[in-house]
Amino acid sequence: MRMSRFFILTTLLVLSWINTAHARYYDDVIASGEIYIGAYKDFPPYSFEQDGKPAGVDIEVGRRIANAFGLKMKVHWITPDENLEDDLRNNVWKGHYLDKDDENPLAMKHLADVMMRVPYDREYAFKRGDLDLLINDQVVLFGPYQRERWQVAFDSKKLERVGTVAVFQYHPIGVEIDSLPDFYLTSAFGGRMRNNTHHYPTIHDAFFAMQEGKVDAVMGMRAEVDWRLAQADNPRYQLAENGFPSMGKQQWDIGMAVKQTYRQLGHAVEEVVDGLIRSGEIEKIYAQYGVRYELPGLYQDVTQ
Known part of the structure; x- marks a missing residue:
């Protein structure tokens, strides 16, 4: 028996919906009781697994973000692609068709609600492509929390x-x-x-x-x-007490990213991280891993 065209189209629509990854609005995140923190896999001291559990500077910051909202943190592990644009697309606003949910093979893995360790650079944020269109128009880069x-x-x-x-x-x-x-x-x-x-x-x-x-x-x-x-x-x-003549950019700030339609979530997270920076809590987290901490430029400009 032939399936009707209506049945085929309906099935395709359902499957396309199942196979779509979704980032979430602030209210949805709060109502769910959990927040997905995107962190790079096998990237110590920022984010890695230690004794089978997530560890690292960015994981600790993510835990404090979750705690501030009374949520459970879930780590969305990021495997780096060829460039940052690919990482943002695959993990923040669209998803990758090969990245399947372990519990539901028909569905794509949950996107990160907040992605850590994104270069916070105005020039990059407003970078335009060959057609003079914004390359990063689907994401918002915000909340610088470290200078590297x-x-x-x-x-x-x-x-x-x-x-x-x-x-x-x-x-x-x-x-x-x-x-x-x-x-x-x-x-x-x-x-x-x-x-x-x-x-x-x-x-x-x-x-x-x-x-x-x-x-x-x-x-x-x-x-x-x-x-x-x-x-x-x-x-x-x-x-070494080093300097690098003619190297170009030798320092840069690190921030976070959310999907551009979820700015309310970004504002709420930014407020939490700002408090961690001003209280000295983030510096303590870095010290816990034997790492020196340097304020991002935004805060250095204020304190100088």
Whole structure:
């Protein structure tokens, strides 16, 4: 028996509805009793699993956001895509068709109500594409809560000090492949550091290589380097008082993102995080992981 065209169309509509991921309005989040915090997977010290449980700076901030609303925090783990636009689309406003819900294979996994660790940059927020349309028109970037920057750590048994990165013309240094430190160290000073720049999947792999004596230093994001130093707990590995001539952007602020139609949720979360910053609670969270905390530019401008 042939199915009627009406039945087929109805079925397709139902399946398309089931297979759509939804972010939620503020009232829906509160009524549900839980909030989905988007955090990058396997990204210590920001967000990772420790003894089978979510841990890290961003997870702790997410818990405090949930507690402020009397909600249960649920972690929406984010696997990085090719660029930030893809991450925002897949996790905040649309979803990825391959990202299925474990409990309902026909449905897409729940989107993040709030996504952590998004660069808070006005130029990026209002970036336009080839047709002069806003690239990020589906999301709102808000709530800067940390300033990040680049950092070098070195093996003091191999180097007395790192007064300038030019020393890596003669000493091997480890970096995460395709990162800004990778591009910088292979091109600066006429490429004279290229042969001594060793590439690793992550900065953590680079740090392990330094512990094994394969490189004399590493360069990566400050919080990642700080965390690895705290984990090593060995005075042999020290921080460089570094500067990076001609590198370009050496520091940037980190904030959050929500879908652009859910600004009320963003405003409420921003108020909570602002309180955490002004009370010093966020700085304590960073210290818990052995990481230095720096106020984002918005707060530095106010305090100076």
